Amino acid sequence: MNKKNIYNIVLIISIISIISLIYIKFFSKNINIKPFGIEILRVESDSMKPEFSKGDIIIIQEKKEYEVNDIITFQLTDTEKITHRIIEKNENTYYTKGDNNNAKDETGIQKDDILGKVIYIFKTAKDT
Numbered sequence: 001m002n003k004k005n006i007y008n009i010v011l012i013i014s015i016i017s018i019i020s021l022i023y024i025k026f027f028s029k030n031i032n033i034k035p036f037g038i039e040i041l042r043v044e045s046d047s048m049k050p051e052f053s054k055g056d057i058i059i060i061q062e063k064k065e066y067e068v069n070d071i072i073t074f075q076l077t078d079t080e081k082i083t084h085r086i087i088e089k090n091e092n093t094y095y096t097k098g099d100n101n102n103a104k105d106e107t108g109i110q111k112d113d114i115l116g117k118v119i120y121i122f123k124t125a126k127d128t
Contacts, residue, residue, distance in 0.1 A: 072118070
């Protein structure tokens, strides 16, 4: 096999893997797959407009450190995940705010509650 054939095979396997992960994520609600600390989520509100909107798809990745201005997803309750921007950091407590919200979030969150940083946005929603 030449290099071009190997490249094409790797590319096809990668594309099939990504499509499979997206399918599993959105059609099998009870399965939580996070290869390489990466998770795919659907945006459920417009709190981060204009950065992204309800219906868009975001990819988050676990990081060792998070900084002010990072957009992160954190676990608010057992069933609720929030994706907002870090506006302030005090040791291990982070304060966040949705770009489209008037006030910062009511309470700070701990690093252990952070699921990951937004690393990619798929714009699927139509702005109205």
